[in-house]
Amino acid sequence: MALYDATLARTPGLVSRRSAPRTAVAAGVLVLCVIGIACAVANYQELAEYARRSAEESSRPRYQAMRGLGVLPAAIIVLATIFGVFAVMALLGPATRVWVRAETGTPLRRRFTGHHALTPDAFDRLHAAFASGDSARYTPLPEQARGGDGVVLIWTADADREAYVGMTRGSRGRSTRNAPLIRLAGVRFDALDQALRDRLTTPQGVTAPAPPGPAPSPE
Known part of the structure; x- marks a missing residue:
């Protein structure tokens, strides 16, 4: 809603509140990212060795080209960092907040x-x-x-x-x-x-004619 947030904020009776489900999801992603980075750093050598062995045993040329690079732990750290940044931005920004009616709390x-x-x-x-x-x-x-x-x-x-x-x-x-x-x-x-x-594509307020029924059978 960022495109219209400024106007919603000036509207009496509407308030922005943190959404518990969205906050829980963002916090969970952030925790998983931190755990992933910590595990990758703590087991960097083991993961790098595992990546090299997997590349050597693979019959696919693109995997064999990665032999000796040991990119698995580095890839985990990079991806976890990227997702972690998005999670932090969600927690600090409007992504984990919703507009509600102050009188009733209805979102x-x-x-x-x-x-x-x-x-x-x-x-x-x-x-x-x-x-x-x-x-x-x-x-x-x-x-x-x-x-x-x-x-x-x-x-x-x-x-x-x-x-x-x-x-x-x-x-x-x-x-x-x-x-x-x-x-x-x-x-x-x-x-x-x-x-x-009706997806706002059907004219409203006009009664559509009833479809023609079957012709009466002759007596």
């Missing part, structure tokens, strides 16, 4: 992220359509475009029947500008929830 679940090629006018019209709460106005969404600078993000707090629609425009960076966050609750949430179930 926001991201339901949709779409990149669309939108002109400024089309962007404003789509934002107004979402703000109206009328699903017939914002469905179907424009087709997604790779590299499109108009981004639509939707989160839901299902237990509270609330949804939040964020829209941002511009290249990812300091030039990105977030439109005001839209909150939809009650029947407006229900309409958006149904549209999300």
Whole structure:
């Protein structure tokens, strides 16, 4: 959610809290990486000898080319360090945090992220359509475009029947500008929830004609 975190942080009623499951996973990965590095350092010679013997006994040329290099312990240390760095970044950054509704503690679940090629006018019209709460106005969404600078993000707090629609425009960076966050609750949430179930590609608010039934048999 980093693209819209600044706007979520300014929204009354929403707070960022650490996710216990995500934190546990990141901490577990970090512990395994530390153990892996410690074991590789403590048994460096044995692992290097094992790697050399395996290369000598292998019939594959690419393994035989590694003979004498003893790269196994070094590879373990490098890989464990890389994963360990990612785990630390997750623990210190937003990857292990979630946005929740302060009143109920219900976490926001991201339901949709779409990149669309939108002109400024089309962007404003789509934002107004979402703000109206009328699903017939914002469905179907424009087709997604790779590299499109108009981004639509939707989160839901299902237990509270609330949804939040964020829209941002511009290249990812300091030039990105977030439109005001839209909150939809009650029947407006229900309409958006149904549209999300239809992947926002099916026009809503219009009753489709019933398929023709079998022709009656002549009496």
